[in-house]
Amino acid sequence: MTDNIRVVLVDDQELVRAGFKMVLDAQPGIEVVGEAGDGARAVELLRTTPADVVLMDVRMPRLDGIEATRRIGSDGPKVIILTTFDLDEYAFAAIKAGAAGFLLKDAGPAHLVEAIRAVHSGDAVVAPSTTRRLLDRFAMHLPEGDAPRETALASLTAREVEVLLLVARGLSNGEVAQRLYVSEATVKTHMGRILAKLDLRDRVQAVVFAYETGMVKSGQASHEE
Numbered sequence: 001m002t003d004n005i006r007v008v009l010v011d012d013q014e015l016v017r018a019g020f021k022m023v024l025d026a027q028p029g030i031e032v033v034g035e036a037g038d039g040a041r042a043v044e045l046l047r048t049t050p051a052d053v054v055l056m057d058v059r060m061p062r063l064d065g066i067e068a069t070r071r072i073g074s075d076g077p078k079v080i081i082l083t084t085f086d087l088d089e090y091a092f093a094a095i096k097a098g099a100a101g102f103l104l105k106d107a108g109p110a111h112l113v114e115a116i117r118a119v120h121s122g123d124a125v126v127a128p129s130t131t132r133r134l135l136d137r138f139a140m141h142l143p144e145g146d147a148p149r150e151t152a153l154a155s156l157t158a159r160e161v162e163v164l165l166l167v168a169r170g171l172s173n174g175e176v177a178q179r180l181y182v183s184e185a186t187v188k189t190h191m192g193r194i195l196a197k198l199d200l201r202d203r204v205q206a207v208v209f210a211y212e213t214g215m216v217k218s219g220q221a222s223h224e225e
Contacts, residue, residue, distance in 0.1 A: 004031040005120045006050060010042040010068070011057040011082065016105070020055060023109045030116060039068025051077040053116050056099070058083050058090040066090060070097040074201045078119045095204055122202075153213050155197045161215075163190040167203060168210030 007024055009017045009032060021032050034049045036042035040063040042054065054072065056079050058065040069079045081094040081102040095102065100119045103112065156164065159180075166176045173191070177184040191203070200206050210216045 004029055005116060006031055006033045006052045006077075007116060008032075008034040008036065008042065008045065008049065008051045008054045008077070010036045010039065010054060010060070010065070012037050012060040013057075016057075020112070023112060024116075027113050030113065039063030039065055039071075042068050043071045046072060046076060052120050053077055054079045055103075055112075055116075056081055056094070058094060064090075066093045066097050069094050069099050072098075074098060078202075080115055080119055096208065098201060098205070100202055100204055152198050153215075156194060160190055160194050160197075163187060164194050164206060164210055165215055167191065168207045168216045 007030060009020050011017050011020075014037070017035050017037075021035070024030050024032050033051055034045050036045050038060045039056075042056070043063070046054070054077050056065040056069060058081055060068075063071075065081060069081070072079060078100040079094075079098070081090075081099045082105050083090060083102055084105050101115065103115050107115075153161070162180065163176055166179060171179065173184050173187045176187045180187070191206070194200075194206060195202070198206070198209060200209060207216075
């Protein structure tokens with residue numbers, strides 16, 4: 001049984017897939033196990049091909065990356081959305097659909113590999129403050145309030161609310177630990193409980209939750225990259 005991170009590449013441009021494959025095949029511990037030229041084919045492929053991470057283009061024929069991400073669902077591999085343009089509204093929609101994060105196509109080989117390893121390890125957010133800036137950009141599309149979600153928020157302890165707020169503002173576990181004078185392991189425990197109580201998949205969804213419930217407002221940040 002392999003310990004490699006199994007990656008599926010989804011992009012309608014064959015040359016783009018070939019470039020990503022060349023980069024990833026040269027990395028120890030990463031294995032490209034499949035490719036697809038559109039979202040529909042990707043969903044079909046993932047029914048029979050075990051994978052850990054999917055690099056998913058946003059704009060594709062037949063089925064775009066947003067709907068494909070939604071169909072893959074929370075029980076499937078983690079999805080990293082690939083977008084050509086920074087702060088692309090498609091990337092925002094994909095995060096809402098359940099993607100673990102997003103990455104610019106021109107981010108470079110090192111960032112690509114780092115993103116795959118980060119998502120696979122459970123960090124989920126490829127770049128927390130980038131995700132926060134994305135939500136800042138499209139905060140106008142978020143609802144003003146959501147009663148069921150606000151009720152769920154009431155289930156959190158005061159410390160859990162504090163942790164969620166700092167994570168939503170873009171701080172890593174280590175930075176949250178420093179801010180609250182606790183261990184990183186304690187922060188991870190808090191995050192686990194937060195995700196369980198709020199029925200969220202990962203840190204990205206936690207950030208979206210914080211925006212949707214008004215915990216964090218557009219432009220309100222305590223940390224920058």
